[in-house]
Amino acid sequence: MLQASGGQRRVTAAARARQGLLVVGSFVLLLYAIEFLNALLFHSLNGTFGLRPRSADGLLDILTFPLLHANLAHLASNTLPLIIFGFLVFLSGVRVFATALASSWLGSGAAVWLIGGYNITVGASGLVFGLFAFLLVRGFVNRHWGQILLSVVLFLAYGGILFGVLPTVAGYVSWQAHLGGAAGGVAAALLLGRRRARPAGDSG
Template sequence: MVTDASPSGRPGTEDSPGTRARTGLLVVGSFVVLLYLIEILNTALFHSLNRTFGLRPRSLDGILDILTFPLLHSSLAHLMSNTLPLIIFGFLVFLAGRRVFITALAASWLASGLVVWLIGGASVTVGASGLVFGLFSFLLVRGFFNRNWWQIALSVVLFMAYGGILFGVLPTVASFVSWQAHLGGAIGGVAAALLLSTRRQQALPPGR
């Protein structure tokens, strides 16, 4: 017989909504704190880290920069502009589960970096805005893939509150920022939502 018990002996408490919410705040909050610590160090070094670890499009060594460029920012104001949406969207995604959060974040991170590497401009790209767009797009579309009315209702609320940022994927509108990072992040978020959709999971053969 298999029981759903937590290490403390209380069934279900390990993954209860309250526990998941607290863990989500801790994980997302810790990530944001890490971004600020990096920005403080980067500022002290006159943002020299950007030249070393920022994403350089279409250069072979720039491929490794995909792993680091969202951790860096051009200024404290740049980081602050990403902070609140990153916390809100990251927390809401984490409420769906740790695996969902990791998948959505990783897909947004990698897709954002790949698009910048392939079609980015000549300048070095830094910033977590691709992650913001990825998590946001994930939240916008997952309800439609899952046919979940609660998730669709949340996506409508989020669209009404933050939908304007989607113009950031257009080069004519976002010419002063990396629209490529925004577009790539959004693509990654949609891909993650499709990959994790409950309908797709139910359609997979047993054991997959």
């Protein structure tokens, strides 16, 4: 019985890993397909669906701006961390991944809309920062030593990107998107951590 249970867990973990690669990989391929179309249109989609801060139309742009990029190099810079962080989050389940992604997406967009500059903002870097922040803090919220160890490894490998949440002299970098995305990732970790802890508190 115990051996079968352990085997089932291994199969489930392997299946989830394959599903994670499929979902995250498909999302990244979608970004490249959109970038290819956008390039054919001389990136005119950015002017239509990029996020315009503090405008009524800009509220709808929150749903679209992470799907667009300034150019192929911009998308390429987001690709690897998006795959790595997205896959690692997905290993915790579809619900966790969807919550972390949605919270990062909305947090990034809300920050740009509220405190962004006058330029139109595009790019998935806010999602990258959100998923990264989620991975960094969730272990401490859950008091899970394996997740804490992973967060330490990720911090040592990628911690330097956190400087991207600070205001920068490079006007083409949206630190607001980075900061909002990171805040959304932390919020998702706290929300999911509270939900996980609730059944233990209801034992009476």
